[in-house]
Amino acid sequence: MTHSAVNKLVVLILAAFVTALFALMIKGFLMTLLLAGVFSSLSQPIYRRLHGFVRGRESIAAGLTLLAILLIVIIPISIILSIVVVQAVQVGQAVGPWIQEMISQPDRLLSTLEKLPFYDYLVQYQDQILVKLGDLVSSLSSLLVNSISQVTSSTVQAGFLFFIFLYAFFFFLKDGGKLINIILYYLPLEDEPERKLLDYFTSVTRATLKGTFLIGIIQGTMAALGFWFAGIDSVVFWGLIMTILSIIPLIGSSLVWIPAVIILAVSGRIAAAVALGIYCAVLVGSIDNILRPVLVGKDTKMHELFILLGTLGGIGLFGIWGVLIGPVIAALFISIWELYGQTFAEYLPPVTEALSVVGGGDVEKGEEDEPEDEENDTIDDADTSDGET
Numbered sequence: 001m002t003h004s005a006v007n008k009l010v011v012l013i014l015a016a017f018v019t020a021l022f023a024l025m026i027k028g029f030l031m032t033l034l035l036a037g038v039f040s041s042l043s044q045p046i047y048r049r050l051h052g053f054v055r056g057r058e059s060i061a062a063g064l065t066l067l068a069i070l071l072i073v074i075i076p077i078s079i080i081l082s083i084v085v086v087q088a089v090q091v092g093q094a095v096g097p098w099i100q101e102m103i104s105q106p107d108r109l110l111s112t113l114e115k116l117p118f119y120d121y122l123v124q125y126q127d128q129i130l131v132k133l134g135d136l137v138s139s140l141s142s143l144l145v146n147s148i149s150q151v152t153s154s155t156v157q158a159g160f161l162f163f164i165f166l167y168a169f170f171f172f173l174k175d176g177g178k179l180i181n182i183i184l185y186y187l188p189l190e191d192e193p194e195r196k197l198l199d200y201f202t203s204v205t206r207a208t209l210k211g212t213f214l215i216g217i218i219q220g221t222m223a224a225l226g227f228w229f230a231g232i233d234s235v236v237f238w239g240l241i242m243t244i245l246s247i248i249p250l251i252g253s254s255l256v257w258i259p260a261v262i263i264l265a266v267s268g269r270i271a272a273a274v275a276l277g278i279y280c281a282v283l284v285g286s287i288d289n290i291l292r293p294v295l296v297g298k299d300t301k302m303h304e305l306f307i308l309l310g311t312l313g314g315i316g317l318f319g320i321w322g323v324l325i326g327p328v329i330a331a332l333f334i335s336i337w338e339l340y341g342q343t344f345a346e347y348l349p350p351v352t353e354a355l356s357v358v359g360g361g362d363v364e365k366g367e368e369d370e371p372e373d374e375e376n377d378t379i380d381d382a383d384t385s386d387g388e389t
Helices: 003-025 027-042 044-053 058-104 106-113 119-152 155-186 191-229 235-245 254-266 270-295 304-343 370-388
Strands: none
Touching: 003 027, 027 044, 027 155, 027 191, 027 304, 044 058, 044 155, 058 155, 058 235, 155 191, 191 235, 191 254, 191 270, 191 304, 235 254, 254 270
16 A cells, blocks of 8 residues: 555544544534524525625625524424423323213213214224324324423523524524535535535425425414314414324325314314314315425425425434424435436436436436437438439
8 A cells, every 4th residue: 555545544534533523522413503504595595685685795694684584483483382382281181081081971972973974883992992092192292292392401401502503503694605615525526416416405405395394384374273263272282283294295284174173073063163174175275286386396396205204204313303304304315316316327227207206307317319310310321322313
């Protein structure tokens, strides 16, 4: 091994060791930094507008963007989460006594089940249904309480992490482009694949988060308003549940409002049940079909299955913040494989139509027009020969 090769190997080992040590040192802030990066990426359109308005003063533009996000997004989300924690506890505490009451009064339970069209089947499993339903609601409320409590368990720690978030958010806005250029410089890739990877990842992430979660927020808010008018308690809690479930195509929020309609009906509140059912089916259910093409678009749309898997997997790995982090990782996963396809296109079989999981159109591999060109050349040669003859 030459002296130059030894030098490079030592530098590589040192770089890997120090990087691992640095990552270990800041592991307590990684989630906060990831969230700051996601929010700063989504806030870039606002930052660019303000950057032009203040005539290129980066610090002022970043500060104004940070203030706007605080007032419009972060503070309202904090208030909503605090309300959700209270209502989740109330729901969890109310489920147990309700189940015991229904089991201890079988006549009341039977009279309720008799109103359902599939009574003969349900009556055989009435106790099991109540227990399973209670376990589901209790687990759901406990999951939300525990996830949010992990963030707010210590006032000092929460305040410190919030400061890190604001600080990182500000500098990601102000110097994010420079930081990305530095990262790309040290990646052992050519400039064109690096830029394609970055542009593709950014477009997919923004479109997915903007479309999926804005639609979810609108659906959850409208459904919560319907619950409130129907007289259902803990509407903020159920609204958040429907916002999260809206990532499931077609049936997302209906997993909550359809049981609510049934419960209203069997409770004798027929008018409220019919009104809520029509409202949610017509207005809430049509939001996805109307807004998703506008907000997401066809070229940057990530497949609904990847959005679902990314979100649920993110929640399982990162807690409540996985709702944001999970789809970003899914977008990175898809972007890396798109880069793989472009890098090794010459070794992969040519295809005429891409089976792209992101709905991004055709993927061209190899030169597929050559046979047609050769055929045209043959025809031209034949025509020339005929002419000469």
